[in-house]
Amino acid sequence: MSDQFWRISSQFQPTGSTHPMPTSSAGLLRQYGAKIAFLYRLLDAAIILTALNIALFITHGETMNQQYALAGSWAVLLFLATSGVNHLYGSWRMDSLHSAVAAVLANWLWTALLLVFFVFLTKTSSDYSRTTIGVWFLLAPLALVLLRVVLRSVLSTARVFGRNTRTFAIAGKTKLGLHVAEKISNMPWLGMQSVGYFDARNGAREDDDAPHHISRTGGFDQLVDMARAGKVDYIYITLPMRAEKRIVELVNALSDTTASVYMVPNLFVFDLMQSKMSSLDGLPMISLHETPFYGVDGWVKRVEDVVVASLILLLVSLPMTIIALGVKLTSPGPVLFKQRRYGLNGAVVEVWKFRSMTVAEDGAQVTQARKNDPRVTPFGAFLRRTSLDELPQFFNVLQGTMSVVGPRPHAVAHNEQYRGLIRGYMLRHKVRPGITGLAQIRGWRGETETLDKMTMRVRSDLEYVQNWSLWNDIKIILQTVFKGFANKNAY
Numbered sequence: 187m188s189d190q191f192w193r194i195s196s197q198f199q200p201t202g203s204t205h206p207m208p209t210s211s212a213g214l215l216r217q218y219g220a221k222i223a224f225l226y227r228l229l230d231a232a233i234i235l236t237a238l239n240i241a242l243f244i245t246h247g248e249t250m251n252q253q254y255a256l257a258g259s260w261a262v263l264l265f266l267a268t269s270g271v272n273h274l275y276g277s278w279r280m281d282s283l284h285s286a287v288a289a290v291l292a293n294w295l296w297t298a299l300l301l302v303f304f305v306f307l308t309k310t311s312s313d314y315s316r317t318t319i320g321v322w323f324l325l326a327p328l329a330l331v332l333l334r335v336v337l338r339s340v341l342s343t344a345r346v347f348g349r350n351t352r353t354f355a356i357a358g359k360t361k362l363g364l365h366v367a368e369k370i371s372n373m374p375w376l377g378m379q380s381v382g383y384f385d386a387r388n389g390a391r392e393d394d395d396a397p398h399h400i401s402r403t404g405g406f407d408q409l410v411d412m413a414r415a416g417k418v419d420y421i422y423i424t425l426p427m428r429a430e431k432r433i434v435e436l437v438n439a440l441s442d443t444t445a446s447v448y449m450v451p452n453l454f455v456f457d458l459m460q461s462k463m464s465s466l467d468g469l470p471m472i473s474l475h476e477t478p479f480y481g482v483d484g485w486v487k488r489v490e491d492v493v494v495a496s497l498i499l500l501l502v503s504l505p506m507t508i509i510a511l512g513v514k515l516t517s518p519g520p521v522l523f524k525q526r527r528y529g530l531n532g533a534v535v536e537v538w539k540f541r542s543m544t545v546a547e548d549g550a551q552v553t554q555a556r557k558n559d560p561r562v563t564p565f566g567a568f569l570r571r572t573s574l575d576e577l578p579q580f581f582n583v584l585q586g587t588m589s590v591v592g593p594r595p596h597a598v599a600h601n602e603q604y605r606g607l608i609r610g611y612m613l614r615h616k617v618r619p620g621i622t623g624l625a626q627i628r629g630w631r632g633e634t635e636t637l638d639k640m641t642m643r644v645r646s647d648l649e650y651v652q653n654w655s656l657w658n659d660i661k662i663i664l665q666t667v668f669k670g671f672a673n674k675n676a677y
Contacts, residue, residue, distance in 0.1 A: 226275055231262045233329045241322035245315060253313060260304065261326075265297045269482060286334050294327040341377075351377040354420040355409055357436060359385035359402055363424035366450055369467050381418055384409040386432055406436050413443035416532070421447045422471070437474060441610040444531040447474045477616045478654040486656055487589065494590045494663065495583040506577055509569065513540055516565040522578060527595035530618045535587040537595055537619075538578035542566025579621045591659045592620025593647035594631070604640055614647045617654070622666040624650040624658075 238258045239250045250258065269275060274289055305311045354370065356363040363383060370378045382403025412418050421440060425433050433449075440447050448464075448471040464471050479487050499506075510521045522538050529535035543561045562570065569575040582588040588595070593614040596604070605611045625631065625646035630639065650658070 227266055227269075229333060230265065230274075230330060233333060234258060234262050234265060234326050237326040237329050238318075238322045241318050241325055245318045245321055254318075257301065257305075257314065261297055261301055264300050265293060267482065268293055268296050268300075283335070283338060286338065287331050290330050290334060291327055294330060298323050351379050352419040353381050353417065354378050354422065355381045355403075355412070355418045356383045356422050356424055357385070357406065357409060358424035358426075359383050359387075359400060360424050360426060362426075362450060363422070364400060366422050366424055366466065366469065369469055373467060378420070381412065406432075406439070410436075410439045410443065413440055413445040416444070418445055421445050423447065423449050438609055441475060442605050442612045444612060444615055446476060448472065449474060475613055475616065478651060479617065483654075487654075487659075488586075490656065490659060491583050491589050495580040499580050499584075502577055505574075509540055509574060509577070512565050513542075513569075517541075517544060517563045519544070523575075526598050527619065528598060528601050528615055529587050529595065530615060532612060532615045534598065535582070535595070535619075537588070538582055540566075540569055540575040540578060542569045542575045576621055583621065587618070589618040589620045591622055591650075591662050592617050593623050593650065594621075594626060594643075595619035604644075607637060608641050608644050610648055611644055613651065614644065617651055622662060623647060624662060627662055627665040627669065 235250075235255075235258045238254060238261070242248050242250055242254060274293055302311075305314070356367055367380060367383075370376060370380070383400055384404050384406055385402050386406055409418070409421070413421065423433060423436060425436075427433075437447065437449075450466075450469065450471050464473060513521045519541055521541060523541040523543070524536050524538055526534050527537045542563060543559075543566055544563060566575070579588055580590075583590055601611075623646070625643040628646055630643040630646055650662075
């Protein structure tokens with residue numbers, strides 16, 4: 187075995203050791219990801235407008251007037267609107283600098299072409315100086331590229347020193363697994379810290395010419411346990427393709443986690459969740475379990491949530507006041523019922539509802555409401571039948587812990603009960619939970635006294651995640667308005 191193999195394998199822990207995890211500063215930027223992406227867009231917008239102002243000053247000694255400000259604003263809107271195609275505001279971690287530069291240049295080229303086409307259609311090209319526009323078209327992409335080079339350099343340096351890191355595991359004690367680890371080791375700016383090799387067998391694979399001198403950290407059961415505990419962010423499956431049964435079993439087990447799972451290479455078809463092809467320095471991979479909300483889709487979804495929730499809250503502010511008084515006057519206890527439920531990526535969130543019962547269960551065991559349940563108050567029964575008890579959740583939407591449309595959140599106790607019984611159950615949490623969803627308009631709501639009922643609900647949830655689109659959200663909202671509020675199963 188070469189010295190290089192020894193160097194790579196020495197990064198991993200022997201079996202039975204504890205796994206050093208990043209400190210709180212290691213993932214410092216993770217919790218601010220959405221805010222950073224928004225700031226990034228603001229910086230791009232500022233660069234585009236500043237470049238136009240500089241171009242005007244260089245060519246005519248003037249500052250921006252209303253006419254050029256309009257052109258600059260259109261450029262910003264077009265650049266941001268087309269950014270989703272090139273994933274400009276997604277994670278850079280797995281992309282080379284060359285890819286990032288190519289993406290921003292391609293995006294600016296589309297912006298410039300659309301601007302030229304627009305002024306051609308409106309016959310306003312004579313209102314603008316060709317020299318000014320030419321200088322602008324050169325300055326803006328150079329500045330946008332420079333911004334990415336600087337930010338990438340800062341982040342890369344921070345990651346080299348252990349800041350803003352992520353963890354990864356190799357599933358498969360194979361030469362391919364060693365090759366993946368080597369690729370990552372040669373790119374310290376990725377900020378990826380290994381937690382080890384995991385395999386179903388301890389010895390080398392004689393039929394795969396596997397490296398003999400790498401240490402196995404644990405078996406697949408230990409890997410799945412770590413993923414469930416949130417101790418590993420990325421998992422690369424590098425088992426030989428003839429190990430189809432073990433691969434499928436591992437992928438199915440990892441569907442009970444929120445780790446990003448990659449198959450290297452892609453030769454099999456699984457039950458995919460928003461899969462897409464990607465590469466690690468030229469090494470082909472396919473993501474098996476991912477969120478649909480990347481780039482512009484994520485922004486579209488968030489704008490949809492904020493606009494719809496705000497409008498609904500304005501419309502129902504008076505009815506909500508009346509309902510709150512009704513809850514307070516008809517039974518003792520708080521107006522709002524707050525319960526812990528799983529949200530995006532399995533994080534625990536607090537969901538609000540108008541209290542409709544005499545109890546407020548939120549422990550290890552939560553009993554679902556049944557028909558003629560004595561715990562439901564008379565006024566609460568009316569709220570539950572009409573779904574008016576759900577109205578406070580629009581505040582959860584504005585908080586960012588829920589969406590208007592998405593899989594309905596279940597109590598933590600119910601999640602723990604069903605995640606081991608229904609394959610792919612936790613993949614519902616690759617998106618924010620919703621107030622309404624595909625399962626609800628299909629009638630899969632209320633008590634799930636049989637496993638089949640919960641299975642059908644989960645299937646609808648996964649179908650929604652796999653086929654998300656803005657139009658589908660609009661259809662679900664409209665169907666909820668006309669037939670989704672009142673339901674015979676809501677008691």
